[in-house]
Amino acid sequence: MTVWLLGDQLHPESHVLDDTDRVLLIEATAVAARRPYHPQKLGLVFAAMRHARDALREAGYAVEYRRAETFGDALDAHFAAHPGDDLRLMRPPSYGAADRLRELVTARGGTLSLVRDDRFLCSSDAFDEWAGDDDSFRHENFYRWLRRREDVLMDGTEPAGGEWNYDESNRETPPADWSLPPVPRFDPDDLTRETLDWVTERFDTWGERSGFAWPVTRPEALDALDHFVEHRLPEFGAYQDAMLGGEYALAHSLLSSSLNLGLLGPREVVDAAVDAWHRDAAPIESVEGFVRQVLGWREFVRHVYRRTMPELAETDLLGRSRDLPTLYYDAETEMRCLDEAVTHVYERGYAHHIERLMLLSNFALVYGADPHELNEWFHFGFVDAFHWVTTPNVLGMGTFATDAFTSKPYASSGNYVDRMSDHCADCTYDVDATTGANACPFNALYWDFLDRNEGTLRGTGRMGLMYSHVDRKTDTEWDAIRERVAEVRRLARDGRL
Missing domain, CATH: 1.10.579.10 (DNA Cyclobutane Dipyrimidine Photolyase, subunit A, domain 3)
Structure with a gap:
């Protein structure tokens, strides 16, 4: 049996890795060539995959890293080496992906076992039990339910601090003399620079490559989390809706890419923020606002997407057709x-x-x-x-x-x-x-x-x-x-x- 890790499932302690010592990672160029992706996006995904490959090997896993044009080409090579192999995969959240990948595997004589995706706290079964047959979803109800279930920022059955929502306190604009908190920078190492060079040469892209400073490894992502909690979380709440010329980060976490690649888990991110409140290192307005983004909104949209696709991606209530301005x-x-x-x-x-x-x-x-x-x-x-x-x-x-x-x-x-x-x-x-x-x-x-x-x-x-x-x-x-x-x-x- 081989665990197949997709490029956004890179947490080294994921449950999918239990009871196995063999891992498959596939770097498929056809996926990256479908659109003129931002070079930093492609560089981030591929560099994170290559770093995860090396870290898993250092941890003792036998990692098969296949570079091919398509997933099908890579699976041809895998099953030539491992006929009839059973692959285990965390169910991908994108619509139809699980079915397409299973078809590719079964067509080559293998089997594909799908397991829950531990990059999220709320399972599909749990959400469906909460939502029932109602297809009109409201985030606030879900958020309160999940906070109670996960016992996050709760005082018994009531919200800690007495309020579920501190939005009214989180709509300030910074004063003219505000000192912006520092933003972490993760300078590319040799492997990441090599990957960025390859992306630039191999793909048609949109956007600038220079200035790449995203976490590409689990240790870097943990450093990014620590940096946010220490330096930017305290003022995140008050200024989370503010916009300033020349400033792209302000007090925002910049952790979404690490969460969506699986370099960080949602519970550890939420716990780090809540711990800052318990230590009086950040006000509850900031902590609740951040928890709402991760525990509330991120979990919510994942399931709304699942429940409303494919209609979601095909319809428009307002029937618009104008080209996006240049x-x-x-x-x-x-x-x-x-x-x-x-x-x-x-x-x-x-x-x-x-x-x-x-x-x-x-x-x-x-x-x-x-x-x-x-x-x-x-x-x-x-x-x-x-x-x-x-x-x-x-x-x-x-x-x-x-x-x-x-x-x-x-x-x-x-x-x-x-x-x-x-x-x-x-x-x-x-x-x-x-x-x-x-x-x-x-x-x-x-x-x-x-x-x-x-x-x-x-x-x-x-x-x-x-x-x-x-x-x-x-x-x-x-x-x-x-x-x-x-x-x-x-x-x-x-x-x-």
Whole structure:
């Protein structure tokens, strides 16, 4: 029997490795050539795989590391060496992956045993028992249930500190004299540099390779966790929704890629944060906000994805088809907020969650871009992106292509950006203007979005206040808004926004 580890299942103490001393890892180039992935994403995945190979060998495992164009080619070689082998694999979360891999194995005379994925705390059976037959999922209910079940930040049956949610305390903008906490940097070693060279030569990519500083090994990931808890967790809560020019990290954890590759486990990450609160090293507002991301949202979207695929990836409640503006690909725009966010992705393969939701997704939402193209852009551009991650986040939270787990679109005008960032003060566009040549594009697009989608959205929960403002606008105002929207779309199409 051989344990087959995929490239995002790299925890050296995973239960799938129990009772075996033989491991298979497959480096398939066809998978990486499907899209113009960010070079740092490909470099991260392949370098992490190669480092995991070496660490497993040092730990005494017999590791078969196959480099091939396709999984099928690599499995041909494996079964030629081990006829009739039984492979054991943690069930991958991406839709259809388990069935496709099983077909590849059985076609070559082997068998594939699937076991639970210990990169998550909530199993499929547990989620299905909680959700029942209801296909309208709500995160808050799930989050409270899982916190109780896992006994995280609990005082008996009540939430520690007396509140389940500290969002109201976590929407501050940093003062002008705020000293940003340090960000860890993991400089590539020889193996990682060799891998990055190979990625650059072998694949067509989008984004910059220089500046690569992501953890690629288990020890580096643990160092990253320790660094976050010590230096950035204390202020993470208050400033988690803030955006500052020239700053991509602020107080965010930067641990998502390590979690999604399996270099870190969710329980150890949550426990480290909770321990900081017990030691009075971080306030409960920060700790709860972080726990909500890992224990709550990450677990939740994994299962919503599982329960709603493939429809999730195929439908759009709002029927949009416009091409994503070229600024997403070249970052050429006078809109300072979008210039910052796209540049962060291009240079680092990363932008934090508010940039993802309220800039990159929000603009595509009110612009009317095809949400599935935006999902593709997120998938190839972010180092922490996998199909099970991007699809529910982009199509649900980001663009309201589905209402399976969101009760309203996260659409906003430039006012939100101005409130939560320093971008608008130095922007070419006037955030206080809705119409006219110099008006912030977010503003007219926002009102046009509400007007165009009134038939779908007016009766939607939590939209009443927005439409009360819509109802007060005059025909003259709407004419000016539509004129500005048409101009914004022309500029965006031509790459001149």
